[in-house]
Amino acid sequence: MAKVKPLEPEQLSCKCDPSLFPFKTTDELPPLEEIVGQERALRSLDFGLGLTDHGYNIYVLGEGGTGKVSTVKTTLVRKAKDEPVPDDWCYVYNFSDPDRPKAINLPPGKGCVLHNDMRELVETLKRDIPKVFESKDYERHRDEILDGQQERTKALFHRLEQRAQEKDFVVKKSVSGLSVMPAKEGKAMPQEEVDKLPRDKKVAIEAELKMLQDRLSDVIREARNIEKETKERIHDLDRQVVQYVVNPLMNELFEKYREFKEVVDYLKEVKEDVLENIEDFRPKEEITLPIGGLKLPRMEPTFERYQVNLIVNNRDTKGAPVVVENNPTYYNLFGHTEHRVQFGVATTDFTMIKGGSVHRANGGYLVVNALDILRNIFVYDALKRMIKTKEVGIEDVWEQYRLVSTTTLKPGPIPVNIKVVIIGEPFIYYLLYNLDSEYRKLFKVKADFDNTMPSEKENMMRYAQFVAARVKERGLLPFDATGVARIVEYGSRLASDKEKLSARFGAVENLILEASYWTGVEGRKTVRAEDVDRARGEMIYRTSKIEDKLREYIKEDTIMVDTEGSVVGQVNGIAVLDLGDYAFGKPSRITARTFMGDTGVVNIEREAKLGGRIHNKAHLILSSFLGERFGQSFPLTLSASVCFEQLYEGVEGDSATCTELYALLSSLSGVSINQGIAITGSMNQRGEVQPVGGVNEKIEGFFEVCKAKGLTGSQGVIIPRRNVKNLMLKNELIEAVREGKFFIYPIEMVDEGLEILTGMPVGERGLDGKFPEGTVNYLVEKRLLELARSFKEFGRPRAGKKAVKKEEDNNNQKD
Numbered sequence: 171m172a173k174v175k176p177l178e179p180e181q182l183s184c185k186c187d188p189s190l191f192p193f194k195t196t197d198e199l200p201p202l203e204e205i206v207g208q209e210r211a212l213r214s215l216d217f218g219l220g221l222t223d224h225g226y227n228i229y230v231l232g233e234g235g236t237g238k239v240s241t242v243k244t245t246l247v248r249k250a251k252d253e254p255v256p257d258d259w260c261y262v263y264n265f266s267d268p269d270r271p272k273a274i275n276l277p278p279g280k281g282c283v284l285h286n287d288m289r290e291l292v293e294t295l296k297r298d299i300p301k302v303f304e305s306k307d308y309e310r311h312r313d314e315i316l317d318g319q320q321e322r323t324k325a326l327f328h329r330l331e332q333r334a335q336e337k338d339f340v341v342k343k344s345v346s347g348l349s350v351m352p353a354k355e356g357k358a359m360p361q362e363e364v365d366k367l368p369r370d371k372k373v374a375i376e377a378e379l380k381m382l383q384d385r386l387s388d389v390i391r392e393a394r395n396i397e398k399e400t401k402e403r404i405h406d407l408d409r410q411v412v413q414y415v416v417n418p419l420m421n422e423l424f425e426k427y428r429e430f431k432e433v434v435d436y437l438k439e440v441k442e443d444v445l446e447n448i449e450d451f452r453p454k455e456e457i458t459l460p461i462g463g464l465k466l467p468r469m470e471p472t473f474e475r476y477q478v479n480l481i482v483n484n485r486d487t488k489g490a491p492v493v494v495e496n497n498p499t500y501y502n503l504f505g506h507t508e509h510r511v512q513f514g515v516a517t518t519d520f521t522m523i524k525g526g527s528v529h530r531a532n533g534g535y536l537v538v539n540a541l542d543i544l545r546n547i548f549v550y551d552a553l554k555r556m557i558k559t560k561e562v563g564i565e566d567v568w569e570q571y572r573l574v575s576t577t578t579l580k581p582g583p584i585p586v587n588i589k590v591v592i593i594g595e596p597f598i599y600y601l602l603y604n605l606d607s608e609y610r611k612l613f614k615v616k617a618d619f620d621n622t623m624p625s626e627k628e629n630m631m632r633y634a635q636f637v638a639a640r641v642k643e644r645g646l647l648p649f650d651a652t653g654v655a656r657i658v659e660y661g662s663r664l665a666s667d668k669e670k671l672s673a674r675f676g677a678v679e680n681l682i683l684e685a686s687y688w689t690g691v692e693g694r695k696t697v698r699a700e701d702v703d704r705a706r707g708e709m710i711y712r713t714s715k716i717e718d719k720l721r722e723y724i725k726e727d728t729i730m731v732d733t734e735g736s737v738v739g740q741v742n743g744i745a746v747l748d749l750g751d752y753a754f755g756k757p758s759r760i761t762a763r764t765f766m767g768d769t770g771v772v773n774i775e776r777e778a779k780l781g782g783r784i785h786n787k788a789h790l791i792l793s794s795f796l797g798e799r800f801g802q803s804f805p806l807t808l809s810a811s812v813c814f815e816q817l818y819e820g821v822e823g824d825s826a827t828c829t830e831l832y833a834l835l836s837s838l839s840g841v842s843i844n845q846g847i848a849i850t851g852s853m854n855q856r857g858e859v860q861p862v863g864g865v866n867e868k869i870e871g872f873f874e875v876c877k878a879k880g881l882t883g884s885q886g887v888i889i890p891r892r893n894v895k896n897l898m899l900k901n902e903l904i905e906a907v908r909e910g911k912f913f914i915y916p917i918e919m920v921d922e923g924l925e926i927l928t929g930m931p932v933g934e935r936g937l938d939g940k941f942p943e944g945t946v947n948y949l950v951e952k953r954l955l956e957l958a959r960s961f962k963e964f965g966r967p968r969a970g971k972k973a974v975k976k977e978e979d980n981n982n983q984k985d
Contacts, residue, residue, distance in 0.1 A: 174922045176886065176913040182899045184668035186658040188651035188699075190627060191634055195648035195696055201639035205241050206632045207623030207673045215245050218615030219535075219589060224557055225614055227590040229540070231599045232619025235676030238593050239494075239537075241619070246492045246535045246591070253490035256533020259482040259584055260285065261520050263475040265439045271479075271520035273582045274432045279485035284433065285478040287426070288440075291419055292473045295444065298415045299451035308411050312404060319400040323393045330382075330389050337378050341386070348390065350382040408448045416444055440476055474521050481505070481525030482532065490534035495527040498538045500548045503527050504556070505564040507579050523581055528562050532586045540594025540602075553590065557612050561585045622670040625662060629671055633658050633678075640679055646686035649697040656702035657681065663898040666866060681705055703901075713752035717871075720756060725878045729816055731757045732845035733879045739763060739837030741927065742848035743814070743829035744872055744887070745821075746864035753864065755871020757848055759815040760826065762833035766957050766964070767809025771796070771834065774813040775821045782822030791824075792831050794855045795920075799947070800954050803939070807958040810834055824852035825862035828888075828920055832927055839949035843927045846885035847915075848872040851893075857920045861892040866899055873903050873912055881906065886913030888923045 218228040230238050258281025261271040331341050340353040351358040352375050420441045427433040450471035505526035509516040543549045548567050556562050563583040602609040634654045664672030685705040689697045723729040743760045773789045775781035812830045828851040836843045850868045852860040869887045876885045894916050906912040917923045921932040933945025941948035
C-alpha cells in the first residue's frame with residue numbers, strides 16, 4: 171500500500187487572482203442587472219409566467235439568501251411593464267337590493283373620473299334643486315294648484331251647508347271632526363231640546379240627518395280625493411321642474427359613459443332615485459321647541475348612496491400590477507368592510523368597503539410568502555378558492571363563528587385573472603405537494619433556486635459587478651481588485667467547493683457592507699483584501715463565543731481531548747456544531763473497549779437513545795466490515811463497546827464511522843493511536859472512505875484546539891480524498907501547513923488512515939489466507955481468534971453440565 175502524502179498548501183484553498191479583474195476599483199464597473207447562477211429557476215419562471223392557464227401558478231423555493239424575492243420582483247416587473255393595464259373596479263349602491271352593492275369595472279383611470287363625476291353631480295344637485303323650489307315660477311304654479319284645491323273643496327262644503335240650511339240643519343266643526351246637527355233659527359239645537367220634540371217630528375229629523383250625514387261623508391271623501399290629486403299634481407310639478415336641473419346633467423353623463431352599459435344602467439337608477447326623493451334636496455328648516463324656544467339643528471339628508479367607492483384605481487399604473495404582500499392576513503389579501511360606531515351601534519355601508527391585495531393585483535401578479543399564508547387563518551383555503559373560481563368576494567369570515575348573526579353587506583364578487591407566485595422553503599413545497607391534492611392542480615410550476623454556481627471567470631466578473639451594484643446602491647466605499655478577489659474566495663468558502671461559488675448573495679452582501687465599514691474605520695477610501703479579512707474575522711468573533719468556551723474547556727482539560735501522545739483504543743473524532751448563525755468543528759474523544767463475549771459491537775449512544783438513524787446505520791456498516799474481513803474462517807465471538815466520551819446530546823451522521831473503526835481495531839490489536847491526528851470520514855462495507863460535510867469547519871476546529879494546547883509539528887487531520895475539492899481553509903491554517911506545523915492527509919481506503927495513525931502497516935492477506943506478522947490486521951485477527959477459542963473453552967463445561975442434568979431428569983421421569 172502506497173504511503174499517503176499530506177496535502178500541499180496550494181491544495182488547501184482556491185485563491186482568486188486579482189489580475190483577473192481589469193479594473194482598479196469597482197467604480198469602473200457597470201452594476202450587475204442580470205440574475206446570476208439561476209438558469210433553471212429563471213426558465214421555470216418564464217414558463218410559468220408565459221402560460222396563462224389558471225392552474226400554472228408558481229412556487230419559488232430555495233435556501234434563504236439566494237435572491238429569490240429580488241429575482242422574482244425583477245422578473246415580474248420586467249414582464250409586467252409590457253402588458254396591458256387592467257381595469258379599475260368600483261362598488262356602487264344597489265337600489266333594488268341595498269345589502270348587495272354592485273361591482274362595476276371601467277378602463278384604467280375611468281373609475282376615478284366616474285367617482286369625481288358623481289361627487290360633482292351630487293354637489294350640483296344640492297346647490298341647484300333648492301334654487302328651483304325658491305323660484306317665482308315654481309311658487310306661482312304651486313299656488314295655482316293649491317288655490318284650485320281650496321276653491322274646489324270650499325265649493326263642496328258650501329253646497330253641503332246650503333242644503334243643510336234648507337232642511338233646518340247646520341254643519342258644525344267639533345273635536346271629532348265635521349258633523350250635521352238640527353238647527354233652529356240658524357243655530358244648532360241642544361240635544362235636550364231635540365228630545366222634547368214630538369215623536370213624528372223626531373223621526374223626520376233623524377231621516378234627514380242620516381241623509382245629510384251620508385252626504386257629508388261623500389263630501390269629505392271627495393275632498394280627500396281632491397287633496398290627493400293636488401299632491402300628485404305638486405309631485406308632478408316638482409319632478410317637472412327638477413328635471414330641468416337633472417336632465418342636462420344626467421344626459422351629459424349618459425353621453426360620456428354610453429359605451430359602458432353597466433354604468434348607464436346605474437346612472438338611470440340614480441336619476442330615478444333623485445326624482446323619487448326630491449324632498450331630500452329641499453332646504454330644511456330649523457325645528458323650534460315649544461318650551462324654551464330652543465332650536466334643533468336641521469337634519470341633513472345623506473347622499474352616500476350616489477357615491478362611487480373606487481377600490482382599484484389603475485390611473486397611474488404602468489403595465490400589469492405586481493403586488494408583493496408582506497403581511498398576507500385574510501383582510502389584507504381579500505379586503506373587508508369597515509364599520510362606523512355611533513352611540514354604541516356599529517353601522518356600515520358600501521362606501522366603507524375596502525379592497526385587498528388581490529383586488530390591486532387583478533390582471534397582474536401577486537407575490538406572497540408560503541409560511542405567512544399558512545400561518546394566517548383562512549388565507550390558504552381562500553387563495554385556492556379564488557384561483558379555482560376566478561373571482562374574489564369580500565366577506566366577513568368571522569360571521570360563521572358568532573353566536574348571534576348580524577346583518578352585513580354582501581358585495582358582489584369581482585372576476586379575477588391573477589398569476590400567484592408563492593415564495594418559500596423547500597420543505598413547505600414538498601409538504602403541500604404530498605398532502606394537498608388541490609395544491610398539485612393549482613401550482614404546477616416549480617422554480618427551484620440553486621445555492622451554488624460554477625467558479626468560472628465569467629461568474630467571477632459577475633461577482634465583481636454584484637459588489638459594484640451594492641456599493642452604488644448602499645453608498646459604500648469602492649473595492650479594489652484584491653478586495654473583490656477576497657469576496658470571490660468567500661463565495662467559494664460558502665459553497666464549500668473550490669470549483670463553485672455560492673449563490674447565497676445575502677451572506678455575500680453582509681460581508682461587503684462590513685468590509686466597507688471597517689475600511690472607513692481605518693480612514694481609507696478603498697476596500698482591500700485585508701479589510702475583507704478583518705470583516706470576516708470580526709464577523710466570526712461576534713458569533714463564536716460558544717466555540718471559544720468549548721476550546722477553553724478543552725485547554726483546561728475539563729473536556730478531555732489529547733493532542734499528543736499515543737493511546738490504545740482511543741482516537742479523536744470531529745463533529746460540526748451548527749448554531750444557525752455560526753458553525754464550527756468540535757473535537758471529541760472516541761474510545762473502544764473489547765472483551766470476551768458474544769454480544770458483538772455495542773454502540774453506547776444507540777443504547778442510551780442518543781444516536782440518530784444515520785449514525786446507527788453507520789454502526790451496522792462497521793460491524794459488517796469487521797465480519798467480512800475477519801470472520802471468513804472462524805466466527806467472530808467478541809463483545810465490544812464504542813462511545814463518544816463526554817457527549818451529552820444526540821449524535822447524528824456517519825462521518826465518525828472511520829474513527830470508530832480505528833478505535834476498535836486499536837483496542838483489538840493493542841496498537842496505540844497517535845492522539846495528535848483527528849479523523850473525519852464515513853465508510854462503506856468495502857472499506858472505501860466516503861466524503862462528509864463540514865470538512866472545513868472540522869479541520870479548523872481541531873487546528874484551533876491544537877494551537878491552544880501547543881502545536882508539536884506532528885498534528886493533523888485525516889479526511890476523505892473526495893473532500894479535497896471542498897477545502898477552502900483560512901490563511902492561518904495554510905501557513906501552519908506550509909511551515910510543517912500541521913498536516914492534512916487525504917485517504918481513499920480506511921487502511922490508509924490506520925497506517926497514518928499507528929505508524930504500522932495494516933497488512934493484506936497473502937495467498938495462504940493469512941495476514942503478515944507485524945501488521946495491524948495480523949494482531950487483530952490473532953486477538954479475535956483467541957477470544958473465539960476462549961469463549962468456546964469457557965462454554966464447553968457449562969454445556970456438559972447441562973447435558974448430565976438433562977439425562978438425570980429423563981431417568982427420573984422413567985422411574
